[in-house]
Amino acid sequence: MSSRPITIVIAAALEALIGLVAAIAGIYSLYTAITGRAADPVSSAVPLAVIGVGVGALLVFVAHGLWQLRDWARTPVVVTQLFMAVIAYYMFTGGQFVIGSVMIGTAVIAAAAVLAPPTTAVLFTEAGNERR
Numbered sequence: 001m002s003s004r005p006i007t008i009v010i011a012a013a014l015e016a017l018i019g020l021v022a023a024i025a026g027i028y029s030l031y032t033a034i035t036g037r038a039a040d041p042v043s044s045a046v047p048l049a050v051i052g053v054g055v056g057a058l059l060v061f062v063a064h065g066l067w068q069l070r071d072w073a074r075t076p077v078v079v080t081q082l083f084m085a086v087i088a089y090y091m092f093t094g095g096q097f098v099i100g101s102v103m104i105g106t107a108v109i110a111a112a113a114v115l116a117p118p119t120t121a122v123l124f125t126e127a128g129n130e131r132r
Helices: 006-035 041-067 071-093 097-115 117-123 126-130
Strands: none
Touching: 006 041, 006 071, 006 097, 006 117, 041 071, 071 097, 071 117, 097 117
16 A cells, blocks of 8 residues: 555646657657748747757656655655646636636645645655655
8 A cells, every 4th residue: 555645646646747748849849940940940949849858857756756755855746836827827818718727726626635634644754754
């Protein structure tokens, strides 16, 4: 029997998924720069690729930390979901309702999972602090 509640599994999986999407978007930006489809590859596409892959790797690292029941990982997961909500708002204002809906839904579910009482109980126990 795993010591991870389902809320941690959900939050870690969604955080990793967000990281993978960010990395894939960064790789796609690099692809557009290489194939010449980017409007300005040097000043926008390549830096965007580096940022996308870097942020993606960081988010996967945070998801791994949450999976390993590290209490430090909770804050970056919450901050990620706040950023996702802001981006979703701008997707809605730009008429991208499907993407905005998926983003806000993911943000709400991940934030609720990481802030849920079972997650808090596992991450912030006296016994849990001894393993860090």
